[in-house]
Amino acid sequence: MHLAREIEGHNYNYYVLDNPVVSDEEYDHLMARLTLLEADHPEYRPVNSPTTRIGAKVPSGVKTVRHSVSMLSLDNTYSIDELKEWQARVTDALDGRQPDDVVELKIDGVSCSLVYVNGRLTSAATRGNGEEGEDVTHHVRAMRSVPLELRPVKGVAIPSLLEVRGEVYMDRRDFELFNRARQEAGDDVFANPRNSASGALKLLDPAESAKRKLRFFAHSFGRIEGGLVLLSHWDFLTAARSFGLAVNSYSRLCVTFDDVVAACGEFQALRSTLPFDVDGAVVKVNSFADQRLLGETMKSPRWAVAYKFPAFQATTVVNDIVVQVGRTGVLTPVAELEPVACNGVMVARATLHNFDELERLGVSKGDRVLLERAGDVIPKIVKVVERSAERIVVRKVPTDCPSCREDFICVDEGMVAFRCVNPECPRQLERRIVHFASRDAMDIEGLGDSAAAGLVDQGLVRSIADIFSLSADGLLSLGSFGPKKADNLIKAVSESRSRGLSRLVFGLGIPNVGIKASRLLARRFGTMDSLMGASLETLQDVPGMGEVSSKALIRFFTRPETCRLVERLREAGLVMEETETAAKTSLSGKTFVFTGELVKYTRGSASALVRALGAEVGAGVTRETDFVVAGPAAGSKLKKAIDLGIRILSEAEFEEMVNGQ
Ligand SMILES: [Zn+2]
Incomplete structure (x- = not known):
């Protein structure tokens, strides 16, 4: 179908050429149109239509995949001198001839291997231990920067087999937006984009991982068979780009070692301005003939090496380790440091996150530690670099609360946290x-x-x-x-x-219930009494309220001290109703019908959102239906909606409509 090709063309412009020609809204509209067309004419749906990118959940856990060619790791160098030594070894092995090198950015992501058979993406796996990785095909299919089919190139045959390798990563901006949304929902935030990307690849639902907007850069290959003859790494990068694979534009072909040093210096200087995290440069001997002559060790190729940038690090002395008590009673060990500049900011404290981390680092008062701070990320202690002479060994876990000295400490379920449970702490x-x-x-x-x-x-x-x-x-x-x-x-x-119910609910500080959830809860239940009496099922119906947060909320509201507090607040004259009522929205009384798959919402959360705005959700399309929200794989309901002339919304349009309320 022409439209399907047009959409993949926009993905190519955006991710490979870095030159989008349509806005995100226009893109969403094209997708919505394609969804409608395909629903009407399923017989014309191409095998790899963009609407098939996000598939169903993976029914069982991870599948292990054996790599047909081992994915070796690279040796690291940490200075130009070490890099020079590597270059000297290479030149020696080539009988005194200095080869051309390619210098590329080393993206801080998750290494993956993608297999294309006759130009079609058939499978994808993580690097794992180099011999075996995890099957991540369903996640990689959902990534718009990965072509489902290689682009035909004039005069070049598509290889019958191409196993391309590269890094799955998250843009810093996407990472920040994603973390902010998690924080608002009261969820834990990720420490850095790489953790978030690697966590996404372990999820079962590609729709969930798609929310993290993972991207892919190709940087090498495992196997190429049939149809493509390449002589050098530079040729490979050029071919990969023309086949529609995203290749990082920061790659330099270098003739002399001075060029290599200059490229490494250029990349290092650019580091903090790049939209993604990098931790170094990779230097590769360009010619495949030379690469074969150099060969590889058990662990890594001799023809390539990583040049690691100096991290944003500093060392300082730990003045004390204190235990902080949060508002939910969670005890967090914190290191108080001799103030030191790190990546442009004075750092005087660093959280140790939990007692497991404290034990793992083995840090104690008086030790000199290595600090690291990348981007806007909170500084962390990497390791102890010098033990204090008079070590004061820290107990693994305090036996009483540092604030109230009560012995009420218990391990939090499923977490490595300790909590003071004294309600009067x-x-x-x-x-x-x-x-x-x-x-x-x-x-x-x-x-x-x-x-x-x-x-x-x-x-x-x-x-x-x-x-x-x-x-x-x-x-x-x-x-x-x-x-x-x-x-x-x-x-x-x-x-x-x-102030009203939603602010009050948020103010009570219920575990896992953030601002957004508080607002939706207030709208859904209207009064404090109704919220306090809500069942697990009705709570889980509210967007953003999973099983864990719903149970936490019920536990919170059944505690006698909460009931006493709410009673006293009521006596003090606090408004216990939602002041912004659902009845005021322009959607009240309207009927929505959902069909097809939604990406950002589950059917349940979308329905609850609609009800929270005073509208209804219909099971089938009738003349009384006001809106039909159609996602990929929409079926007969969509057809009926078209027949009846009912307004059809894409998920993006639905979201916009709901957010406008
Ligand atoms: Zn306490």
Whole structure:
């Protein structure tokens, strides 16, 4: 079909040529049109239509794939001197002749191998241990930067077999957006794009991994059979690009060693401006004849080497290791450091994440440690570089809470976390107050870190509800409040009573329930009582509420101290209803029907979203249906909708409509 080719052509322009000619919206429209056409004429659907990119979930776990040619790793060099030594060994082995080299960027991603048989993508696997990797075909098919079929090149036969190798990675921008969305949903964030990419390839559902917008760069091959004769690596890169595979444009053909050094220097200087993470350059001998002469060791080829860029690192001394108590009682070890500049920022603290990590690093007070900070990522301790003479061995896990000294410590289910479960723990209360008063929650100005600490330490506030009975005299007695400041806080507290249910729910700090989920919960249930009485099934119906967060929410609301708190807040006059009601939306009373597969939503979450906006979800298409949302593989419902002249929405249009509410 012409349209299918046009869409793949746009993918090629975007990912391979880096020169998009249509906007994302136009692209989505083309996809929606193709979906409609194919639903009408399934007989014309091409085997590798772009609508087939995201397939069904993988029913069982990972499948192991044996590589037909081992995927070797590269030896590393860490300085120009070491690189020079490598070049000298190569020249020696070639009887004094210095070969041409190709220098490429070393993308910090997940190495994968893609197999094309007669030009069609048939399978894909991760590098794994080099001999065996994991089957990731369904994820790689979903990546728009990977052609499902190689582009024909005039005068060049498509090889009967091409096993191409490269890196699956995530753009930094996509990574940041993805992490922000996770944070808003109350989920854990990923430390860096590579972790997120590698985690995506382990998921069972390609629609889920597609959300991370994985990309692929080809950099080498395992096997080429039939139809293509290549003499050098440079030829390979050129051929790969013309077949429609994305090849990183930062590749340089170098004749002298000085050119190699210059290319490495150029790439290193560009490093922080690139849209993706790189950790070095790769230098490869260009001619395949020379590569064969040089051969390989058991582990790595002799004709290629990695030149690792110096990381954004610094060393400093650990002044202390303290345990922080969060608002949910989670205890986190934190290293307090002798302040040091690292990648342009002064670093004085570094989280150790959890006690397993603390033990793994074996770090203790007085040690000199190596710090690393890449991009905007939080600094982390890589390793201990020098043990302190008088080591103070840190207990693996504290036996009591550093704030309340209660022995109430328990391992959190399924996590490597420890938690103080004392409901009256002062430090937890302090963090909960700060969260309750934060801008996205009850927005109480003047109730930040220091005010909260003062109120808790002086015993003026023993529960969040006490905030609403603060008096000017009480505040003045703290010493840190003058008359004006005290007045302002009392006014701000009073105003916050009418913020409404969604902000209140978020402010309560329920584990795994972020701002977005709080809003949807408030819209769905309308009142605090109705939310507190909700069943597991109805909760799971709300977008963004999985089984874990739904159970956590029920646990939270059945705790006696939560019930007491809610009662006291009610007595204090807080509005326990949603102020922005669903009835106000322009979609109320409308009926939606879903057909085909959705990428960003499950059928359940899309339906719940519609209901939250006061609209209905119909099972079948009738004259009463207002909108039909059609995804890939839409069937008879779509046809009926067309016949009845009902408005058809692509998933993107649906999302836009819903977000506009
Ligand atoms: Zn405690």
